[in-house]
Amino acid sequence: MTIEVELAGIGKRFPGVIANHDVSLRIRPGTVHALIGENGAGKSTLMKILYGVQPADEGTISVDGQHRSFASPTDAIEVGIGMVFQHFMLADNLTVLENIVLGAEKLHGIGDGARTRIKEISARFGFGLEPDQLVERLGVADRQRVEILKVLYRGAELIILDEPTAVLVPQEVDALFSNLRELVADGCSVLFISHKLDEVLAIADDITVMRRGTTVGTADPRTATKHQLAELMVGSELPSPETSERTVTDQVVLALDGVTVTDDLGRDRLTDVSLAVHRGEVVGIAGVEGNGQTELVEVVMGMLRAASGRITLDGQDITRLSTRKVRELGVGFVPEDRHRHGLVLDFPLWENRILGHQTKPPVVKGPLLNPAGARTDARRIVEEFDVRTPGIGTTARALSGGNQQKFIVGREMSGDPILLIASHPTRGVDVGAQAAIWDHVRAARREGLGVLLVSADLDELIGLSDRIEVVLRGRLTGTFDPSQVTAQDLGAAMTGGSAA
Amino acid sequence: MTGTTALSRARTVRYTTIVVALAAIVTVSAVRIVTGADRLTTPGTLRQALIAACPILLAGLGGLWAERAGIVNIGLEGQMLLGTWGAAFFAYHHGWLAGIVGAAVMGLIGGLVHAIATVSFGVDHIISGVALNIIGLGAVGFLAKSYFDELSGGGPRNLSGYPTPPTLTIPGISDGARSLADQHWFVVSDVSAAVAGATTNLSILTILTLALALLTAWALWRTSFGLRLRSCGENPQAAETLGVNVYLYKYVAVLVSGAFAGLGGAYLTMVSSSSFTVGQTNGRGYIGLASMIFGNWRPSGVLTGALMFGYADGISLLPKNGPLVHALLLLVAVFLLAYSVFKFRAGELTTAIVVAVIALGALVWYFTTTRVPSAFTGMTPYVITLFVISVASQRLRMPAADGKPYRRGSAG
Incomplete structure (x- = not known):
């Protein structure tokens, strides 16, 4: 019961963008086929074409040797292709059962017949789902299982998974992979889209690489290395986060002195933190998520209030200043969640350029905004920081994660800051954009900025920082020299195993 | 574990509802006895309340259909107005049954306008709805002047003398309940007054209204048609990926919504009163919308809300x-x-x-x-x-x- 799907010469244009051209891909029956590529390489568009959400402008899709054209997902479902979207397609206020049978009511009805069938599939693959549970009560991993079950319920033989691991924690990824292996053992094929190379090497039988809208090669996961794949994806030598000469001065730009932050319930989130960042220095903060990194950044930015202690910026007390005042004093801030804090997704880029700088030229003139100035400067950022976008009138939402992040970095480096706070600057960003962002951090350091870098990527921390501080349960528990330390040492310190 | 908790939760909700309803009846009865205002729950008052509740219920159910498919229909008022005219016009010329159908069709036309604007052209739902209300009022004034002025029993803004749907009294139950109600006993008389009110001179249209409430609950929650329609209101993108024709379901929902509102208009011109005047709805479309919100977008809730508002409305008319x-x-x-x-x-x-x-x-x-x-x-x-x-x-x-x-x- 397996199908063989082949895509040949697929092309798709959107106004101003060529999303896909001459894409060819063959999925062998009963295998996990990985499609890898940077953000914006055209993977998601290709999948939407294969699933009938959008029509292709050119090229052919054939299933088991026969040419097919899909006008809607219904047609794709009919030949046995099912898709799990990156952003789940579930209605929160409906039950698991309702979400699953929707659109496939004819198969087993919407009552007990469907219930039995769902329980059956759920039991066979160890999903552990209850048909009558409301979806809004489920966690992310369970929602993903609902999505997969939805596809299986329709008898799909090829399951497309669009970046399925992006939202999962490592244990959940393992569980997903064991689910996938069982599916393949059962005769299904899986098309696995990702840019996480470790995972791809762990699960795939075949690998196809996409770059700039087209397929650029295939690889055998048994022989390929992460490094080779990454170079195929980027199309050039892989960057590394190494920094060169020391530029650290003895001028303190940011100093925290005995800062304590408590939450609404009176518990300490940060306890007695003292820290100094000098001009030309990158201070890395390492820690397992939830140990106070977020609070540390937010208290400096004035988004949280310190319960006690003192924060100074270039000698000036900023402990009680508002976020706007702190920013006006020359702090650039790359937030950890760019959708919640960094951008208004439905604003065009040039309006996003104004945000956070609404009191400083060139985006204001006297008491009024200066759209012309904002446009010009947004154009400058797009060029200098290599933001790939059709134009500055494009909404931020339309950009890929890496380009959004490059735009934010560009904006935050505007207006001559003296301190840059970067929280997970390369999270969810593809390899190319990652290298660019590293370059900008290095450039900032060279220009004499102090940089506070919070990251979960230990290679990034070790490569970029002049000094690494480990935060554990709200306290700074150790200082490391990045030229001496290994990721293993840091990992041990972060979990409280041993401190240097 | 989760399945059983969901079940027991449903059971708890049902239990709570019954307790609250009983407590409400007892409280009303107690207040009646304390204040001596026996007219609070006479069969006459409650019958008046039911008659006032029906148009609100129809509007509320109309709103429910549209909003469950994700379209805000604030144009219910305008669609009801069209219904009042349609009922009067068709009943005058072709009898009461034609009046009911005509009202539904007029409301449906209002719904069609709203659907074209909001679904096909993506106009903001509130703007389209408000426009529809203004158009409805203007159109009804114009139509009344054009078609009713020359009729006997008609005028530029009103019409009377058309047949209305027959009423029926359920013998036995009606009289028995009425005599019990006259005793003014604690609780017993209040409940029998409600029974008497609901079985005396009951219009066919009232029965139809209550049947439509049941039909709505069944169609939207027990059929795959209803599941698809509701999915369009919860996550149309998801519905689309599963092969649901979202536009079609939205159209159907808004058309049904308009037809229900039109029937609400018919109720006003044929049961609540026996004559038509321009602007007869008096904001009942909005109250219907309020009863839908109060009812948490559920038919039983809409019914409760409509009865409550109907009671207040009925009393204000006594x-x-x-x-x-x-x-x-x-x-x-x-x-x-x-x-x-x-x-x-x-x-x-x-x-x-x-x-x-x-x-x-x-x-x-x-x-x-x-x-x-x-x-x-x-x-x-x-x-x-x-x-x-x-x-x-x-x-x-x-x-x-x-x-x-x-x-x-x-x-x-």
């Missing part, structure tokens, strides 16, 4: 209702105090205090006067609407994609 509305003050005070205690126990101190203060205000008003001036009694349904919505609007769950624009191909 003659010499000063003492009656006065007695209602005590009832409102008791309900608000109960709600305040409930909120206090839930730990929402601010809400509890605000509600308690309002309740005390109503109590003070009750004890320092003997009647409510007639200038105020006509406001009763509107004031109650305002109160109930402000109190009830805290734990509501509207369809997740309600009122949001949707374009085909936007999935993923």
Whole structure:
């Protein structure tokens, strides 16, 4: 019961963008086929074409040797292709059962017949789902299982998974992979889209690489290395986060002195933190998520209030200043969640350029905004920081994660800051954009900025920082020299195993 | 484990509903006896309440259909207005059955306009709805002047003398319940008054209305058609990826919504009164929308809300209702105090205090006067609407994609 799907010469244009051209891909029956590529390489568009959400402008899709054209997902479902979207397609206020049978009511009805069938599939693959549970009560991993079950319920033989691991924690990824292996053992094929190379090497039988809208090669996961794949994806030598000469001065730009932050319930989130960042220095903060990194950044930015202690910026007390005042004093801030804090997704880029700088030229003139100035400067950022976008009138939402992040970095480096706070600057960003962002951090350091870098990527921390501080349960528990330390040492310190 | 908790939760909800309903009946009965305002629950009053509730229920169900598919239909008022004219016109020329159908068709045309604007052209739902209300009022004025002015029994803004749907009285039950109601016993008489009110001179259209409420509940929650329709209101992109024709379902929902509102208009011209006047709806479309929100976008809730608003509406229409509305003050005070205690126990101190203060205000008003001036009694349904919505609007769950624009191909 397996199908063989082949895509040949697929092309798709959107106004101003060529999303896909001459894409060819063959999925062998009963295998996990990985499609890898940077953000914006055209993977998601290709999948939407294969699933009938959008029509292709050119090229052919054939299933088991026969040419097919899909006008809607219904047609794709009919030949046995099912898709799990990156952003789940579930209605929160409906039950698991309702979400699953929707659109496939004819198969087993919407009552007990469907219930039995769902329980059956759920039991066979160890999903552990209850048909009558409301979806809004489920966690992310369970929602993903609902999505997969939805596809299986329709008898799909090829399951497309669009970046399925992006939202999962490592244990959940393992569980997903064991689910996938069982599916393949059962005769299904899986098309696995990702840019996480470790995972791809762990699960795939075949690998196809996409770059700039087209397929650029295939690889055998048994022989390929992460490094080779990454170079195929980027199309050039892989960057590394190494920094060169020391530029650290003895001028303190940011100093925290005995800062304590408590939450609404009176518990300490940060306890007695003292820290100094000098001009030309990158201070890395390492820690397992939830140990106070977020609070540390937010208290400096004035988004949280310190319960006690003192924060100074270039000698000036900023402990009680508002976020706007702190920013006006020359702090650039790359937030950890760019959708919640960094951008208004439905604003065009040039309006996003104004945000956070609404009191400083060139985006204001006297008491009024200066759209012309904002446009010009947004154009400058797009060029200098290599933001790939059709134009500055494009909404931020339309950009890929890496380009959004490059735009934010560009904006935050505007207006001559003296301190840059970067929280997970390369999270969810593809390899190319990652290298660019590293370059900008290095450039900032060279220009004499102090940089506070919070990251979960230990290679990034070790490569970029002049000094690494480990935060554990709200306290700074150790200082490391990045030229001496290994990721293993840091990992041990972060979990409280041993401190240097 | 989760399945059983879901089941037991459903059971708890049902149990709570029954207890609350019983408590409400007992409270009403007690207030009637304390105040001596026996007219609070005579068969006549309750029949009036039912008649007032039906158009609100129809509008509310209409709103429910549209919003469950994700379209806000604030144009219910305009569609009801079209229905009033359609009922009068077709009933005058072709009999009462044609009147009912004609009203539904007129409402459906209003719905079609709304659907074309909001679904096909992506116009903001509120703007389209408000436009529809204005158009409805204007169109009805124009149509009445063009078609009714020359008829016998007609005028430029009104029409009478058309056949209305027959009524029926269920023998035995009606008389028995009525004689029980006349005893003014605690609880027993109140309940039998309700039975008597619902079995005496019952219009065919009332039966149809209640049947439509049942049909709505069944169609939207027990059929795959309903599941698809509701999915369009919760997550149209998801529905699209599963092969649901979202535009089609939205169209159907808004057309049904308009037809229901049109029937609400027919009810006003054929049952609530026996003549047509321009602007007969008097905001009942909006009250219907309020009853839908109060009912948390569920048919049973809409029914409860409509009955409550209908009761207030019915009382405001009774003659010499000063003492009656006065007695209602005590009832409102008791309900608000109960709600305040409930909120206090839930730990929402601010809400509890605000509600308690309002309740005390109503109590003070009750004890320092003997009647409510007639200038105020006509406001009763509107004031109650305002109160109930402000109190009830805290734990509501509207369809997740309600009122949001949707374009085909936007999935993923």
